[in-house]
Amino acid sequence: MPDIDAFRLFVAVAHSGSIAAGAEALRISPSLASRRIASLEETMGARLLLRSTRRVQLTDAGARFFRWAEQTIASYEDISSEIGMQAQEPVGTVRIAANDYMGPRYLLDAVTRFREQYPRVRLVLSLQEDPIASIKLGYDIAIHVGPTPEGTLVGRRIHTYRRLICAAPDYLRSHGTPTSPDDLEGHNCLVHSLNDTRRWTFRNQEGAFVTRDVRSVIETNSYPALLNLAIRRLGLIRIADLMAAPPIARGDLQEVLADFRSVDPDGRDPAVWLTYAERPRLPRVRLMADYLLETLKALSEPATD
Template structure:
């Protein structure tokens, strides 16, 4: 038996003046209420209530014990109400982990509107290229890209993450535009160490699979660094469309070999539990999903 059950039953009996009235407040039977109080007295080794056929009265020990316990039960009720309120309305601190490039580009811009809508919320966002342990590091929510390993985490799909080949117009003017996947072998191709293929691009086209050695002058685990290098005309990058959508629309980067790319990955929101999903997590995931859209905004016009 939880000791607090006996404490709560005792306090309610004193306040209600009878076991029957206390049982109604506790939503349990009269016999269960009486049993809780009896076990409490046995555990304490002291009688708390004098019982007669007509009335109940506190013993001296019971009166002292009640003064302390009443405050405990009151604070427990306040705590329970606060917990319920957090489930109903977004408030408190929302701790988010996001990838170090996708986070600034697509999570951070969604935050101001969200905070304006929920003024009782604050956000603590951490950026990392790795998949952090949400429970161990105390995060409510993480944005992850790629294949998810089996885990107790709940995942909600937000958008596809499609890769495109791209380069600056100045580079293509100088080195020529690749017309077939094998043409890439004569070009400077950046390696992306964060991705499974590393220094070998695995591309798929209507003609099958193509493996291209990406052993140019630059290798990085950062899509942002590779995007900047491509903009400066250093070579060809294989990057997610969410990282270069604006540049492709503006023409500062040119897409190469459309239809020849790796299989699309997926962007997820992951969180520890859906059964007791807090209002703040639900609200932010819904907000981010709406902002991205069914067709991701970074894909429009490509």
């Protein structure tokens, strides 16, 4: 029987250009991944990858095998899903990548409820900085914060949200409270390395757009870390209302520039997206996508405790 897991590993390595990245996508060690690739090459009787210190590349034989492996994996998953659906119960694996905006508090609630209803579906969850990149590594669904998905990706909006500018009350007492985007020049700002640029765009109450450079003093790839750094009085943050509501209610943070709407560089309101590479052909993936969309919309109401 074909080793589907080995095929999945090979496809993930080919997409990422790295055995380590392919191993991470399948949640195995790089050493095990290297042994499986070597075993696959031995079975095929040909070298499939050219290895260098920086990147791996497909050989001619590897390119042909890559196209065949993708088709084989798709066919295997189709028949697996079809057979599972004969019992009127979805079966198989769904791979989900998300960043930490939704966080364990929301995504884990959703998948817990899903598993209670569909116990034969195995779920692989990965919280990471750039969920969109995981689609190329074989993940079925990505949940992310950011602009509208581009290219061949299909994006379904979970919800739009307000992005607040916040700081600790003690920080504002020490550094002053900004009353317009022009005041940001003199403030310490804490930024997200992927979704938060060093140029912040606002829409005022008249609908005009204002963009200002900010002074980044700390950059991190974690929204919870940004929140905690702001609570520790280190500067201003841009953060979703969903995450800011509890510390604001406790008095740990204070919103500023409330008359200016923080928007994406293209002027659109920020949104949370459920994204996949194409319209899901597997029933279990379609089911999970629809379920997450409905459930996360319900869970994404701003919290106050």
